[in-house]
Each structure stands twice: as structure tokens, then as C-alpha cells.
Amino acid sequence: xxxxxxxxxxxxxxxxxxxxxxxxxxxxxxxxxxxxxxxxxxxxxxxxxxxxxxxxxxxxxxxxxxxxxxxxxxxxxxxxxxxxxxxxxxxxxxxxxxxxxxxxxxxxxxxxxxxxxxxxxxxxxxxxxxxxxxxxxxxxxxxxxxxxxxxxxxxxxxxxxxxxxxxxxxxxxxxxxxxxxxxxxxxxxxxxxxxxxxxxxxxxxxxxxxxxxxxxxxxxxxxxxxxxxxxxxxxxxxxxxxxxxxxxxxxxxxxxxxxxxxxxxxx
Ligand SMILES: NC(=O)c1ccc[n+]([C@@H]2O[C@H](COP(=O)([O-])OP(=O)(O)OC[C@H]3O[C@@H](n4cnc5c(N)ncnc54)[C@H](OP(=O)(O)O)[C@@H]3O)[C@@H](O)[C@H]2O)c1
Numbered sequence: 001x002x003x004x005x006x007x008x009x010x011x012x013x014x015x016x017x018x019x020x021x022x023x024x025x026x027x028x029x030x031x032x033x034x035x036x037x038x039x040x041x042x043x044x045x046x047x048x049x050x051x052x053x054x055x056x057x058x059x060x061x062x063x064x065x066x067x068x069x070x071x072x073x074x075x076x077x078x079x080x081x082x083x084x085x086x087x088x089x090x091x092x093x094x095x096x097x098x099x100x101x102x103x104x105x106x107x108x109x110x111x112x113x114x115x116x117x118x119x120x121x122x123x124x125x126x127x128x129x130x131x132x133x134x135x136x137x138x139x140x141x142x143x144x145x146x147x148x149x150x151x152x153x154x155x156x157x158x159x160x161x162x163x164x165x166x167x168x169x170x171x172x173x174x175x176x177x178x179x180x181x182x183x184x185x186x187x188x189x190x191x192x193x194x195x196x197x198x199x200x201x202x203x204x205x206x207x208x209x210x211x212x213x214x215x216x217x218x219x220x221x222x223x224x225x226x227x228x229x230x231x232x233x234x235x236x237x238x239x240x241x242x243x244x245x246x247x248x249x250x251x252x253x254x255x256x257x258x259x260x261x262x263x264x265x266x267x
Contacts, residue, residue, distance in 0.1 A: 005146070012245040016041035019094055019142075020242065021087050023047050023074060023131070024101030026057040028205030029154060029234050033098055036235025037242060038065035045087055048101065049073045074101055074127040075119065084134035094138035096242045099128035099177075100154040104170045104207050117169045124173035125180065128153050132184060136193075143192035148250075151188075152241045153181050153197040155253060157261035160199055165211070174199070178253045185251030194250035196241050201257025203229035224259030 020037045024030035025046025034044050034057075043066040046057055054069035061067040072083035087094060102124045105116040132139075132151055139149035158167055159174035178197050185195040202219050204212055212219070212228065220227050237256050240246045255262050 007244050013239060013243045014041055015096075015239065015243055018042040018096060018242065019045070019091060020096035020098060021045045021047070021083075021094060021131075021135070022098040022100055023083075023127070025061075025098075026050065026053040026069070028207060029200060029203055030098070030100040031057060031061070032203070032231040032234040033100060033152075033154075033238040034061055034067070035064055035231065036239045037096065037098075038067060039235070040239045040243060041065070042096065042242070043067070045070060047072045047074075047083055074131070075122045077130055080127055080130035081134050084131060084138075087135065088138050092138055093142040094135055094149070095142040096150045096152065097131060097135055097139060098152045098154070098238065098242075099131060101127065102154060102156075102173075102207070104167065106165050106167050106170070108166055109168070112166070112168055120169040120173050121176075124170070125176045128177060129180060132195075136188075139193050140191055145192050147244060147247055148192040148194045150242050150246070151181075151184065151193060151195040152238060153177050153195070155181070155197040155199040157199050157201050157255055157257045160253075160255060161261040161264045181253060182251045189250050194241075194247070196246075196249055196251070197253040198234070198237050198241070199253055199255045199257065199261070200234065201229055201255070201260045203234060219260075222260070223257075224263050227258060229256065229258065 020042045022030050022034045025034040026048040037044050045068045047070045051071040054071050058069040070086045073079040143149040155177045156174040158171045181197040
């Protein structure tokens with residue numbers, strides 16, 4: 001039987017001709033995602049607050065493809081709008097928006113400060129919403145029914161299970177981001193924009209450096225897959241969500257955690 005939606009294997013995962021923005025793409029998980037998208041053929045824009053880090057990451061990533069880097073502080077609305085303006089300055093189309101930039105704050109309940117709520121919610125929850133708002137015209141311009149534009153939010157297993165460390169605002173921000181993913185998916189589906197989230201388990205990064213230096217071996221030993229996350233684990237799921245193969249998913253929160261939260265028994 002003829003199937004007019006049959007795509008050859010290589011093209012299923014090919015991002016040639018696509019343009020993606022990865023916030024926080026200068027290091028850690030954002031860098032893993034940016035590298036994966038570039039290797040799949042996309043042109044990628046990365047951003048972070050630090051202009052030096054942007055330049056360094058751009059230089060590193062340029063070995064994998066066509067990459068630009070724009071410094072921007074996404075913790076306030078004007079930074080989000082400035083980045084959106086820069087991204088759309090020479091192209092009014094954006095195929096993939098990866099909301100990855102994030103901050104963590106751990107402190108005991110008794111001393112947990114108001115600032116730890118504002119800092120974390122501004123970046124982890126409000127910035128993804130503001131960037132979707134600001135970049136929606138560009139996402140709509142890239143979208144087609146068969147190949148929707150994509151929003152990929154980087155959540156966390158901290159919003160799926162309860163971490164041992166006190167991370168009140170972080171866990172709440174990621175739970176909010178997971179639900180915001182579903183809310184936006186329902187609204188933007190008919191406009192041919194998918195909205196999904198990835199919920200990483202432990203991946204080596206600056207954010208996780210202290211935790212993994214002391215507890216990394218123990219965390220890996222307890223994980224069903226007996227290891228921490230690797231760069232390719234994150235690159236792979238991001239490419240899947242961005243390419244033809246992932247075109248019929250929306251409103252999904254995908255744990256990439258070696259089974260840590262997905263198989264937690266609670267006993
Ligand atoms: N690593 C893990 O195990 C893990 C697990 C679950 C979820 N996650 C999530 O994955 C994402 C990336 O985390 P990561 O571990 O890769 O952290 P990371 O190494 O600390 O990287 C964070 C990135 O965000 C940028 N950033 C921080 N504050 C910013 C701001 N105000 N405006 C713009 N950019 C900002 C940083 O660059 P500048 O400092 O130069 O701005 C950096 O590029 C986060 O959303 C995090 O919650 C990570």
C-alpha cells in the first residue's frame with residue numbers, strides 16, 4: 001500500500017535546513033544538545049550571559065556545523081526580548097526553540113531566602129514562557145502540518161521524584177515547566193508547533209559538579225542503568241524531538257535518567 005508519509009531512514013533524523021536556538025548552550029546539557037543538533041545538520045544559535053563563554057563555545061561547536069552565539073541574560077523580560085530580536089534579525093523563521101538555561105538553589109528550609117524563589121522561577125519558568133511568546137511568530141513561520149516547529153523545554157526528574165537535597169524553588173520551577181509544556185502543547189498543536197519537555201537525570205555539568213564529585217559514584221551505582229548520563233544521551237533525545245521522527249509527539253515529558261526516577265520504588 002502506498003504511504004505518502006514514508007521518509008527514508010537518514011532523512012527521519014536529518015535537520016539540514018533547520019535553524020535552532022539553544023539557551024544556555026555554552027556548557028553542560030545545552031552544549032550537549034547544541035552539538036547534537038549541529039551534527040544532525042541544523043544551524044544553531046546558542047546563548048548565555050557570559051560573552052566570553054559564548055565565544056569559546058561557538059569556537060568549539062563550529063567544528064560540528066554552522067553556529068552563532070548571542071550573550072543575553074534571560075532572567076528578565078528585556079533579556080528574553082533582546083535575544084528573540086537577535087535571533088530573528090536575519091531570518092524570520094525558527095524551527096526549534098530549546099529552553100535549556102536554568103539555575104538551581106539548594107538551601108535548608110529555615111534559611112531558604114526569597115531571592116532563591118525569584119532567581120530560579122525567573123529563569124527556569126518565566127524565561128521559557130517569555131521566549132515562546134517572543135518567538136512564536138518565527139516558530140509559526142517555520143511550521144507545517146507534516147513538520148511542525150518544535151519547542152523543547154529542559155525540565156528535570158526533580159519534578160518527577162523528590163530529591164534528597166532541599167531544592168524547593170528548583171523542584172517547583174521544573175514541575176511548573178512540565179505542566180506549562182502540556183498547556184502550551186494543547187494551544188499550539190493546531191498551529192503546528194509541538195511543545196515537549198526532557199526531564200534529565202544526573203548529567204555532568206557545572207550545576208551538578210559538587211553533587212557528582214561527592215555522590216556521583218553512589219548515584220550511578222544505584223541507577224538501574226548503573227551510570228550517569230552521557231553527552232550522546234541528551235544529544236539523541238533533543239535530535240529526536242527536533243526532527244521528522246519526533247513530529248507526532250506533543251505535550252510529552254520524557255525522562256532521560258537511566259531509570260532513576262522512572263523506576264523509583266519509594267520503599
Ligand atoms: N545537569 C543535570 O544533571 C541536570 C539534571 C536535570 C535538569 N537539568 C537542567 O538542564 C539545564 C542545563 O543545566 P546544566 O546542568 O547544563 O547547568 P549549567 O552547567 O549550570 O549550565 C547552565 C547554562 O545556562 C546559562 N545561564 C545561567 N543563568 C542564565 C541566565 N540568567 N540567562 C541566560 N543564561 C543563563 C549558563 O551560562 P551563563 O552562566 O554564562 O549565563 C549555562 O550556559 C537546566 O535547566 C537544568 O535545570 C540539569
